[in-house]
Amino acid sequence: MNILKYGPTKSMVRTSVRIFWPLMIAGKRLSNAPLLKWLIYPFFARPFNELTSVPINVKLDTPKSAALPRRILHRLLADVDEKFILGECICRAHDRVNAPPRDLGCMVLGPASARMHPSHGRFVDTAGAIAHVDRAAREGLVANVAHVWIDPVAFWTRFRDLMFICFCDDASCLYRTHMKHRGPSLERAYRRLPGITLAVDAKKCTGCGTCANACFLAAIEVRDEKATFSESCAGCGRCAEVCPEGAVAMTIENEEMLYQQLLARVREMSDLPLKGMGAQGAERRGGVQ
Numbered sequence: 001m002n003i004l005k006y007g008p009t010k011s012m013v014r015t016s017v018r019i020f021w022p023l024m025i026a027g028k029r030l031s032n033a034p035l036l037k038w039l040i041y042p043f044f045a046r047p048f049n050e051l052t053s054v055p056i057n058v059k060l061d062t063p064k065s066a067a068l069p070r071r072i073l074h075r076l077l078a079d080v081d082e083k084f085i086l087g088e089c090i091c092r093a094h095d096r097v098n099a100p101p102r103d104l105g106c107m108v109l110g111p112a113s114a115r116m117h118p119s120h121g122r123f124v125d126t127a128g129a130i131a132h133v134d135r136a137a138r139e140g141l142v143a144n145v146a147h148v149w150i151d152p153v154a155f156w157t158r159f160r161d162l163m164f165i166c167f168c169d170d171a172s173c174l175y176r177t178h179m180k181h182r183g184p185s186l187e188r189a190y191r192r193l194p195g196i197t198l199a200v201d202a203k204k205c206t207g208c209g210t211c212a213n214a215c216f217l218a219a220i221e222v223r224d225e226k227a228t229f230s231e232s233c234a235g236c237g238r239c240a241e242v243c244p245e246g247a248v249a250m251t252i253e254n255e256e257m258l259y260q261q262l263l264a265r266v267r268e269m270s271d272l273p274l275k276g277m278g279a280q281g282a283e284r285r286g287g288v289q
Contacts, residue, residue: 005115006115006116006117006118007115007116007117007155007156007157008117008154008155008156009117009119009120010087010117010119010120011119013090013120013154013155014090014093014094016154017090017094017154018094021094021174024150024174025174025177025178027040027043027044028044028177028178028179028182028186029178029181030183031044031182031183031184031185031186032181032182032183032184033183037183037184037185040183040185041183041184041185042185043149043185044183044185044186044189045185045188046188046189047147047269048148048149048159049148049149049185049186049189050146050147050148050189050191050269051144051145051146051147051148051175051189051190051191051234052144052145052190052191052192052193052234052262052265053142053143053144053145053190053192053193053234053235053236053237054069054072054073054142054143054144054145054193054262055069055142055143055196055235055236055237055240055250056069056070056073056133056136056137056141056142056143057136057137057140057141057142057237057238057241058237058240058241058250068252068255068258069237069252070133070134070137071255072255072258072259072262073133073143073165074130074133075259076145076259076262076263076266076274077107077109077126077129077130077133078126078275079263079274079275080109080110080163080272080273080274080275081273081275082108082109082110082111082113082114082123083107083108083109083113083123083124083125083126083128083129084107084108084109084113084116084120084121084122084123084124085105085106085107085108085121085122085123085124085128085129085132086105086106086107086108086120086121087103087105087120087121087122088102088103088105089102089103089104089105089106089166089167089172090105090106090174091168091172091173091174092169092172094172095171095172097171097172100139100140100141100169101139104132104135104136104139104141104167105121105167106164106165106166106167107129107132107133107164107165107166107167108155108162108163108164109162109163109164109165109272110161110162110163110270110272110273111158111161111273112152112157112158112159112161112162113157113162115155115156115157115158116155116157117155120155133165133167136167139167140169140241141167141168141169142167142168142169142176142236142237142238143165143166143167143168144165144166144167144168144175144176144236145163145164145165145262145265145266146163146164146165146166146175147159147162147163147164147269147270148164148175150174151164159270160270160271161270161271161272161273162270162272163266163269163270163272170214170216170238176216177216179216179217179218180216180217180218181218182217187232190217190232190234191234191265192233192234192235193235193258193261193262193265194258194261195252195253195254195257195258195261196235196237196250196251196252196258197250197251197252197253198229198233198235198237198239198240198248198249198250199248199249199251200226200227200228200229200247200248200249201246201247201248201249202226204245204246204247205225205226205227205245205247206225206245206247207222207224207225207226207227208244208245209222209227210242210243210244211227211239211242211243211248212227214238214239214242215233215238215239216236216238217232217233217234218232219231219232219233219234220233220239227239227247227248235250237250
């Protein structure tokens with residue numbers, strides 16, 4: 001390994017994950033404990049721990065809009081030059097599970113990905129990246145656009161020009177598990193993408209609680225035998241996917257507006273170079289369009 005050119009190898013990262021995984025889980029579980037929560041707060045607080053869900057797994061009501069959440073992610077990938085796919089999901093590999101498929105790894109975006117050791121995966125073009133997203137959608141995974149300090153620490157990369165897109169399930173995910181009783185820092189880690197609306201049809205809802213049980217943020221309650229959303233909803237769409245009565249509907253009114261909101265969120269979180277980011281973003285990077 002050329003340590004000056006690349007970060008740690010796959011085996012080195014696996015070892016680090018085995019060592020630090022219990023500490024991360026313990027931190028999440030204790031993030032709402034009296035006194036301890038304020039010691040833990042810096043490790044999970046913004047701006048070094050930010051995630052936005054893109055509901056690529058959810059089918060919308062109209063056929064024309066069925067693939068819209070995936071399309072905005074496709075557009076983001078077309079706007080980024082550097083795209084590196086990990087050969088395996090670090091979380092599912094740690095838990096030694098193969099369903100969903102372990103080889104559906106995270107995608108690393110931005111110039112900092114040049115530090116990724118080749119043992120972790122491969123660089124792909126836009127078509128390859130889009131195919132990866134579509135496969136994750138078919139497997140029912142949620143896409144999380146993540147800008148989290150643990151990633152550059154694990155892979156020895158820069159932070160500001162790095163972005164991860166993780167394809168997560170609800171059982172083996174460092175981001176989505178142990179979040180129902182989170183503390184104040186983790187409460188603000190997930191932010192819903194503006195432009196996504198979730199609503200419950202009271203005529204269809206039977207108050208069975210399936211959606212509430214599936215919500216990783218405990219952002220759904222059953223009141224008077226009807227499901228209701230709290231402000232903590234991340235807009236991941238899992239509730240709409242699992243509702244047996246089809247009572248939860250997700251709507252996205254305007255694709256262009258939703259994409260611009262995603263770009264705004266990425267710009268706010270990082271300095272990831274984007275081809276379509278406009279003059280304001282170019283000034284932030286010190287460049288010229």
